[in-house]
Amino acid sequence: MDNPSVNKPLNLGIAGLGTVGIGVLRLLQNNQKTITNRAGRPIRIHAVNAKNRHKNRNIDLTTFKWYEDPLDLATDPDIDVVVELIGGTNGAAYELVCEAIKNKKAVVTANKALIALHGNELAKMAASQNVPLLFEAAVAGGIPIIKTIKEALAADRLIEIGGILNGTCNYMLTTMTRTGRGFEDILKETQQLGYAEADPSTDIDGLDAAHKLAILASLGFGYTFNFKDIFVEGIRNISPHDIHYAQELGYTIKLVGMAQYHSENKLELRVHPALLPQSSPLARVNGVINAIRTKGEFSGYLMLEGAGAGEGPTATAVCADIIDIARGNTIPMWGTDWNELRPATLVPNSDFNKAYYIRLIVEDKPGVVADIATIFKENNVSLRSLLQHKNHMTTDSENTVPIVLVTHKNRESSLLKSLKAIYDLPAILEKPIIIRIEEP
């Protein structure tokens, strides 16, 4: 087949020279010959942009044109593809992507926040200008999950997608589990490794995982929904004590992002810490590694695991998109026309139906356990186990004791109602800790 663009170089304009941007420059330089062969044409960096031209990045930028304003990349007639690696949803990144599309440039971005919040609007713009907009790096860095859903699973209807979507949280929880160290202590170390978002609260409070989950759900199920309706809870309240008790019960604590198809126009999307049975495949995914499992009506279960963040893996995903554009792959952004996506509502957490881990700090005196059990009974919450632990959590009182409860599957509204009443008991000394249990 004749391809008019064979051997014509593909010219890139790259905005953002941080962890991912520098990774892309290095990868394109190191593997230039292989990439040219596989792309079928040379791929050249024409111009770059970042906030600070003079920062030492240990890489030679003198052969590229430098723009002070990222929007100049969108209007430069010599640029074919704008690569947005700035991050964030407002301001520079959004404007650059819109301007690039308006100027009929292909766009590659690693920006999950942008795609999660403005994806459908951008898909519509890209379709109207007939340009590709690719974002493999935006979900789970180097794991080729976007391509897998869009291409390999294109024939199937997915009913579940989820897993471990944030490398920073997974690294932190893994290190807390291995060392018994506390949350704050480990946070700084994680930031230095280059995995965390510019504002680490985006990672720790679950927002980054929610961005990725929203993209996976739109792509995999074919729906749009209100991003704010995703249930999101981060890992700030996870203590080494809960990690320890969970281990005693045969579980590991991970931050999970789960999307489930419930019925026509109804989806369940949630991000929260969860107790996973130690024998489950996700429980064994440690460190900065991410893992995503899909369940399709015909394909069944499929799990992909790999580096969800970091310079090399993320750059590989960005460059794969660039190579796709060079090859002329023009699959629409959501794998289907943007106007094929239907609106869905999301299940509120009060309607979740899960098993729960609960930790209470109680005054050790007769009748407390009976009072707790009565409240659960009144609210129709069924318990699976109750363990009273020797107190190694607090030093202030010998009469204080942790109680760890595990429930069967219950409606979350009933559980929350019970816990509110339990917290009102005078013998309950701290706000109850609740962690959902994710069982296969």
Ligand SMILES: NC(=O)C1=CN([C@@H]2O[C@H](COP(=O)(O)OP(=O)(O)OC[C@H]3O[C@@H](n4cnc5c(N)ncnc54)[C@H](O)[C@@H]3O)[C@@H](O)[C@H]2O)C=CC1
């Ligand atoms: N770091 C990682 O492992 C991963 C990051 N991502 C995504 O990739 C994107 C980039 O992330 P990082 O490289 O980690 O960020 P970073 O903070 O290391 O780099 C951001 C770059 O953008 C530039 N920049 C910021 N504001 C700008 C503006 N107004 N105009 C021009 N340039 C501006 C900065 O100078 C810097 O060069 C984000 O969307 C992030 O979510 C995706 C997957 C993994």
Ligand SMILES: N[C@@H](CC=O)C(=O)O
């Ligand atoms: N901050 C993210 C980086 C990539 O998406 C993470 O920790 O997973």
Ligand code: NA
């Ligand atoms: Na990816």
